[in-house]
Amino acid sequence: MDLADLDPDPVAQLRAWLDDAAAAAPRPDAMVVATATPDGRPSARVVLLRGLDERGLVFYTNRESRKGCELAESPWAAAVLHWWELGRQVRVEGAVEEVAREESEAYWATRPRASRLAAWASPQSSALAGRDELEGRYAEAAARFGGGEIALPVFWGGYRIAPASFEFWTHRDDRLHDRIAYRLTPSGWERERLAP
Ligand SMILES: Cc1cc2nc3c(=O)[nH]c(=O)nc-3n(C[C@H](O)[C@H](O)[C@H](O)COP(=O)(O)O)c2cc1C
DSSP states (O other), X not given: OOGGGSOSSHHHHHHHHHHHHHHHOSOTTEEEEEEEOTXXXXXXXXXXXXXXXXXXXXXXXXXXXXXXXXXXXXXXEEEEEEEGGGTEEEEEEEEEEEOOHHHHHHHHHHSOHHHHHHHHHOOTTSOOSOHHHHHHHHHHHHHHHTTSOOOOOTTEEEEEEEEEEEEEEEOOTXXXXXXXXXXXXXXXXXXXXXXX
């Protein structure tokens, strides 16, 4: 892989790789997002990439979850997408902001009813007395909403990682893999090759 093989716009490049992955990988939009406590202790988990444009990468979650609490105090994240089938990895790092409520509402409306009830039922990242507690909370939410509209909870919504850097990695059998890094500067995106 050469610089010339990649789009100078990293968002366009990521979109192209996501398109390739959609044809090759079972879950092309799964990404690991790492957050950290203010004293620098990281935590990481898989979420689904639900939006991508020039402003950044969007995922949805519970704002009171472990990641939500960490982001409230340290609004910065690192994300990794990896497609084994393509031998490709993308890394992204940047400041994180909450997605506007109207945008979260638009996404919320596309979620299946059961997923919306589950979001209401699950105090994500909190300890549960047992599986019964979770199922009880789900049944309670289902009874409360009945067949009516299920509103977006105030504790749930999107986060956008506004990229300050990207890295595009491709596998080579000789282990001399290719890595091209993008860094956002006042004059735009700058690129350089990194040692594997
Ligand atoms: C394939 C996959 C996709 C997931 N997608 C999401 C997601 O989009 N949002 C979310 O909150 N959790 C998602 N999860 C669950 C998270 O990995 C994690 O368990 C949860 O968000 C709690 O993380 P936290 O306690 O670090 O906040 C997903 C897990 C897997 C394995």
